[in-house]
Amino acid sequence: MARSLVRVRELLIIANSPQLRDRGVLWFKKNTKNIQHAQHFSAFWKRNSITIYEHEHTPLSSIINRLEALGYARTKKPHSKGSFSVQGGLVHVAPTNTNTAYVIEFLQNSIYAIWKGQRALRKERIENKMSLITLLRDGDYVVHKDHGIGIWRGIVEERQRTYFLIEYAGPKHAKTSFDTLLVPLNQESKISPYIGFRSPFMNRLGTPLWKNTLKKTKQDSIKFAHELLELFARRSLVKRQPYTIFRDADDTLTDSFEHEMTNAQKEALEEVFRSLLSDRPMDHLLMGDVGFGKTEVAIRIALQVILAGKQVAVLVPTTILADQHVATFSARLNKFPIIIGKLSRLETRKSIKDTLKKLKEGLVDIVIGTHRLLSNDVHFHTLGLLIIDEEQRFGVKAKEKLKHIKKESVQKQLDNARSANQQSFNQSLGGVDVLTLSATPLPRTLHLALSKLKNISVIDEAPQGRIAPRTFVLPYNEQFVKEAIQLELQRKGQVYFLANRIRTIPDLLQGLQKLLGGVRFGVLHGKLPETKVIKTMRDFRNKNIDVLISTTMIENGIDLLNANTLIVHDATKLGLAEAHQLRGRIGRGLKNSYAYFCFPAHLKHIVGDQLHFKKTFFSGEKTKAAQRLETLLNTQFLGSGETIARRDLEMRGVGNILGKEQAGNAYKVGMNLYCEILAEAMEELKQKTFP
Known part of the structure; x- marks a missing residue:
């Protein structure tokens, strides 16, 4: 060996x-x-x-x-x-x-x-051949491609043959309330777990309803695939000069990085490098759980684009994140003569005017901003790369504007190609590359469908030494809150205290001040002037605040190593992915961290005492809030975002990813089958468009 x-x-x-x-x-x-x-x-x-x-x-x-x-x-x-x-x-x-x-x-x-031996070089990007049947349990909802949604009843012997047994709704006016279907083992590929509503509509055997549902879903999927492929088709006609990867510059960033890049980060970086080396503009999605190092990869890609003589725009959802990214990009790129500008409502008119002028003249290399970047008065000298951080956090209007900008950029290049010599156009540096960062992972089936259109990289490995936050679910109690805060402050740490509603903050602040004399509190919410928001976050970052009482403004991108306790006043008001993002605000360093998701004390569905809590049990029919809290308890491991994404889809639907119309189709046939249909539609259209 x-x-x-x-x-x-x-x-x-x-x-x-x-x-x-x-x-x-x-x-x-x-x-x-x-x-x-x-x-x-x-x-x-x-x-x-x-x-x-x-x-x-x-x-x-x-x-x-x-x-x-x-x-x-x-x-x-x-x-x-x-x-x-x-x-x-x-x-x-x-x-x-x-x-x-x-x-x-x-x-x-x-x-x-x-x-x-050596590290396995990559993950499979497609569904593997391992049977999902082995993981189904009696009572699970399943989808049969030919007969629709039923209930899994296991494997049975019938006439000396073995079958899968699926239970369906019984015929109308029949004596029995259910009907059964025996599926031969060699037709296993027609069965898949149902992902969608917790209690979907069960089909009846022998009726045309399922066939009609499938027919409409396929028609809508083809229409949707057409829309998705439109931009892809336009981009495929645009060529730009391939980038050169400056390895010496990347080595400089490696030497100055305070952490060791994980293997998953290195792999993702090389995958995006390969996209830059292509002669076509990239549309690359970089996914990674909270705190897994997506920003570091984005910084290294931005440096390569700047060294090629182009500009970089970084679009973020909040002013807090814009402020933090300016600090992070500046610190990481301080060995290079790079000018970084910022555009947000926080900046003065004079500052904005100066930044806009320099952008147009090519005197700013990187501009980091919020929705202000999407304004009509923003013009670049040579924009090469658009980095979108947490695209799912932008509203519908902002997303439409982004879509328009991408189309406009591609159309401009095509128009230039028609009016100029084709050879000189292909040799020009045309076409804007797009790198999207997301901490909300896609379920694998949806990943498969979208991978037909864009490159997707996944960072699924936690930084060395990172410890997953310990998660507790418990009734809200002032004595417990006092002890939890004191324990964190005793080790010179800081605390996030999440208040769900702005109107509850004054009373909560007053109560906590009575409980904890001498503790320095700060308050953060969306109705404060943005100058106050940024000042408060800087004070918290500089350890001038011990406990930050905030709304969900802290959900995205806040990266403080010293804050390792999170207390949520009423976790029943949070979405699952939202709660997971909030939990990601702590445990960014090597210390133990603690996330306490509280619910109104009158619910009384908990066992345990003081800070040593056993697993929560919710009696009776579980509410969606109870399901979310239980999922958080069951996903106390690093990289649990994929599981969170699947459970979140089951409980809140897929509307935010696919849109309301397509989400309705996904519910009717199940997420797995819907994405299979969508992937087939995309592949079929791609073959026709690009034979």
Whole structure:
């Protein structure tokens, strides 16, 4: 074996299943021993994992069969997670539960050695072959492509054959309230879990309703795909000179970075570099959970564009985030002669006028701003890159304006091409590149559909040493709040206290001041003058404020290492993704952090005492608020955003991602089937448009 390989005694391999991949590498690393213990008695872990040991007596063929049963794809070389290859007596495997490839060395019918090798280079970007059936449980809603939405009832034997059993609504006026469908095992691909409403409309067998629903969904999907492909088609006709990657400059940023870039960051950076090296303008989506380092990647991409003689615009949803990005970009790029400007309502008229003039003349390299960047009086000398941070946080009007800007940019290049010599146009630096950053991940099925149109990179690895916040759900109690704040202040830390409504802040502030004499409080909400907002955040950043009482303004992008306790006054008023974003404001460094999601004390659905709380149990029919809080308890691991996204879709719908009309179709047929239909429509239209 090569010297770069490290010998290990055992290896845990987890099934190549989307649901299990959601847990993330760090979760599996932390729970390896628990899983190995559960393999002795749990049918689930026996079915979905194996542990192999050095010197174990097992033939090579047995390992191959077990890997295939776990959904691993056999390839010539395992470039991606969930794949393996065989070369003589060596099995190369890239487990889904690690960021490293391994080599299993056989000697006759025994495992001679297990070697830890290089990192698995990439994740699979498509749904893997592992059956979702193994993870379905009795009572789950499922979708059959031909018959519609029913209830999963497991596997049954009938006339000496094995079938999947799905229960449907019974015929009208029938004696029984349900009907059943036996599905042969070889038709497994027609069944998928239902993601959408918690209690969807169940179909009846033998009626035309499902076929009509599918027909309308397909028609609407084709129309929607046309809209999505329009910009793609226009962009594909525009060419620009490929960028040169200045590796020395990137090395300078690496040397000055106070952290070690994670492997996932490096991989994402190289993927965006490849987009820049293309001769077509990029539309690249960079996804990563809260605090996983998307901004650092964006800064490095911005530097490359600036070194090529172009300008960069960074669009953010709030003035607070704009102020922080100016500080971050300035600090990271201080070794380069780069001029950074800012545009927001906070700036004086004189400052804005000066920045606009310099932008037009090419004297500003990077401009960071809020919606003010979308105003008609903003003109660039040579805009090369538009970075959109948290695009989902912008309103409908802003998104439409962004869409118009992208179309306008492409159309301008096409018009130039028609009026000028084609060769000189292709050699010019035309076409604006777009890099979108998002901390709200897409479910894998939607990821698959959109990946037909744009490049998508995912940072799914937490920075070294990062500890996930401990999450508690409990009734609001002033004595508890006092103790939680005192514990944080005793270790010289700071606290976020989230008030859901502006009108409740004065009473909360007065009550906390009585409880905690001598503690320095600050207040932040949307009705304050923006100068006051920025001053308060700077005071908090400079540790002149101990406890910041704020609305959800702090949700996006606030990055303070010293604030490691979050108290939410009434978490029942928060959306799931919103609560997850807020939890991401703490635990940014190496300290333990604590998130307390409180609810009105009169609910009394909790067990425990003081700061040592057991898991919350909600009696009776769970409300949506209860479901959200329970999900937060169940996702206390780094990189849990993918799970959050799926649960959030189940509870609040997909309207924010697809729009209301398409969300309605997704509800009717289930998210998985809808995205499959949408992906097929996109692929079909792409083949017709770009044969």
